[in-house]
Amino acid sequence: MSDVAVAGGQAARQRGQGTAAEGIWQPPDTRRVLQLALAAIWLLDAVLQYQSFMFTTGFSQMLAGTASGNPGVIASPITWDARLVGHHLVLVNTIFATIQLLLGLGIAWRPTLRVALAASIAWSLGVWWFGEGLGGVLNGAASPLNGAPGAVIIYALLAVLLWPSDRYAATAPFPAARAVGAPVARALWLVLWGCLAYFALVPANRAPQALHDMIAGMADGQPGWLAALDNHAASLLAHHGLAASIVLAIALVVIAVGVYLPRPAARATVVLAIVVAALIWVFGEAFGAILAGGATDPNSGLLLILLALSYWPSRAVATAPEATAPAATGQPAAGQEGAVA
Amino acid sequence: MTPSWILDILAGLMLLVAAISAGRLVAARPWAGSPGDADIDVAHLLMGIAMAGMLVASLSTLPNDVWDVIFAVLTGWFGWRVYHESRGEGVRVLADGHHTPHLVHSAAMLYMFVAISAPAAAGGGGMSGMSGGASAMQTLNAPVVAFIFALWLIVYVVLDLDRLSGPGHGHGSYFARPAAVPADAALVGAAAGSGSVGLATGSAAPGGGDGSVATVPPQATGPGQPTGNGGAGSGSTAGSARALLLGPKVAAGCRIAMGLTMAFMLIIMI
Numbered sequence: 001m002s003d004v005a006v007a008g009g010q011a012a013r014q015r016g017q018g019t020a021a022e023g024i025w026q027p028p029d030t031r032r033v034l035q036l037a038l039a040a041i042w043l044l045d046a047v048l049q050y051q052s053f054m055f056t057t058g059f060s061q062m063l064a065g066t067a068s069g070n071p072g073v074i075a076s077p078i079t080w081d082a083r084l085v086g087h088h089l090v091l092v093n094t095i096f097a098t099i100q101l102l103l104g105l106g107i108a109w110r111p112t113l114r115v116a117l118a119a120s121i122a123w124s125l126g127v128w129w130f131g132e133g134l135g136g137v138l139n140g141a142a143s144p145l146n147g148a149p150g151a152v153i154i155y156a157l158l159a160v161l162l163w164p165s166d167r168y169a170a171t172a173p174f175p176a177a178r179a180v181g182a183p184v185a186r187a188l189w190l191v192l193w194g195c196l197a198y199f200a201l202v203p204a205n206r207a208p209q210a211l212h213d214m215i216a217g218m219a220d221g222q223p224g225w226l227a228a229l230d231n232h233a234a235s236l237l238a239h240h241g242l243a244a245s246i247v248l249a250i251a252l253v254v255i256a257v258g259v260y261l262p263r264p265a266a267r268a269t270v271v272l273a274i275v276v277a278a279l280i281w282v283f284g285e286a287f288g289a290i291l292a293g294g295a296t297d298p299n300s301g302l303l304l305i306l307l308a309l310s311y312w313p314s315r316a317v318a319t320a321p322e323a324t325a326p327a328a329t330g331q332p333a334a335g336q337e338g339a340v341a
Numbered sequence: 342m343t344p345s346w347i348l349d350i351l352a353g354l355m356l357l358v359a360a361i362s363a364g365r366l367v368a369a370r371p372w373a374g375s376p377g378d379a380d381i382d383v384a385h386l387l388m389g390i391a392m393a394g395m396l397v398a399s400l401s402t403l404p405n406d407v408w409d410v411i412f413a414v415l416t417g418w419f420g421w422r423v424y425h426e427s428r429g430e431g432v433r434v435l436a437d438g439h440h441t442p443h444l445v446h447s448a449a450m451l452y453m454f455v456a457i458s459a460p461a462a463a464g465g466g467g468m469s470g471m472s473g474g475a476s477a478m479q480t481l482n483a484p485v486v487a488f489i490f491a492l493w494l495i496v497y498v499v500l501d502l503d504r505l506s507g508p509g510h511g512h513g514s515y516f517a518r519p520a521a522v523p524a525d526a527a528l529v530g531a532a533a534g535s536g537s538v539g540l541a542t543g544s545a546a547p548g549g550g551d552g553s554v555a556t557v558p559p560q561a562t563g564p565g566q567p568t569g570n571g572g573a574g575s576g577s578t579a580g581s582a583r584a585l586l587l588g589p590k591v592a593a594g595c596r597i598a599m600g601l602t603m604a605f606m607l608i609i610m611i
Contacts, residue, residue: 026507032503036499036500036503039499039502040492040495040498040499043495043498043601044495047495047609048608050347050605050609051608051609052342052343055343094347105502108498108499108503108506109502110503111506225485226485287488291484
């Protein structure tokens, strides 16, 4: 960080302190809005975790099922965890749900933002292993349509990208780059969407009936209109699994490299990412099967949309970092150094 | 089903919200001057009672049909208030309006009472309340509506928390409107250094004219520090408590608790 930026930051802090002292409420900036969206999804997760189904053995069986096909070193702890949950269902599930509730409330409450985001990263990594079996990445079951590489890992990614730091705010071309810098943020985006493209083309997903079966399978237990949508989409893809997988993979590759393109093209690819994520969420994931009951989270589609929004190219790079550091950092008036860039 | 002790805790919380709302109504004395947020407090009072009854069958008070009418009236009332607000603020009122969250709360309650379907088999979703008997598990028709309402309520919860924890949350009328606070409450708030010294307006002078109430903006809600002026007795303490009760933090806290509990109920009844 340059001296100029530091000086600017001090000046901005002084201005900000004045603002805080005057007690004038300011609307949240883009990054804070994204943080609040993440908080809302954590709260939704918490509420879902309090559902009746989660207090039955069905939940521990669901956990145990994620061990299937994974290497022993990954699978054994999952099996142990599922057994533990099965023996203390009410207590453990209540703890799980309450942790997620606190994460959501903590991210929304500005003074606890950093603690909650850090805790959410640790929690997400734990759930990714013990609750999702690493999202099926190692057992060949991962597909962009079924939540690969594990919805919960995207929570962790978002927590990193939306971390309330403005270290790179002066040069950040999009909100996700403010804390980690544009090169790192772009690399993370490339890896995520590149992995999704790869998963779309693995043999299990490019088989003639693979996409059909996956989407048709989501229709069970859904409200009539959603089941009809899924069944219709599945019938369109019947016996066209390879072609559909190739088209999907091409779209995902375009999205993956899109953040390296000039701003108008980058915006177009972010829009494409949102559209693809929405299609995945509706047709592949049936809104995370929330309407059928028994879902623990809204699955990856909604998270991918939120992630894409955090990469929306800003209007101008070398301007104030959305000028509302208090909202972004969770601390009153900290880190407005970008204003001098 | 969801353990009954969780439902008991939430029912207790809703009764607490109802009690606080009743306390706010009494403290604001809407019959003596400015109505403040009387409509919101009445709505919270009714919602708290209704939700406690939905969560725990033994706390059920009125038949569902009566609640249908009550929440239809409340939804219509807050719809009217939001319409009036939107004439000044436009669509911004959806995110920033004083009455919009209460419209959503009322509509969600109306939906819950109208959309109750036949009891599901034991072990399914739902709760035991709502005039259905202790063993009946209630679920909702049109679950997508429940999901949308739950998401909407959660969005208001996080927005409220963000606003409440940010600078300047006490300014404006987002959480609580200036209400008619007894003059002693206003004066004690000022003496306690709550920042309301220059904010109490209107006929705050004791003994002056009708002087029984002062219009106090929402930020005049100091936690009632000891005044140390010797003149503050039990009456002053009561006044301070009144000021606290009528403040934006209490209003926001009730709204957050109610919104989160309502979202919980909607989701577990899908």
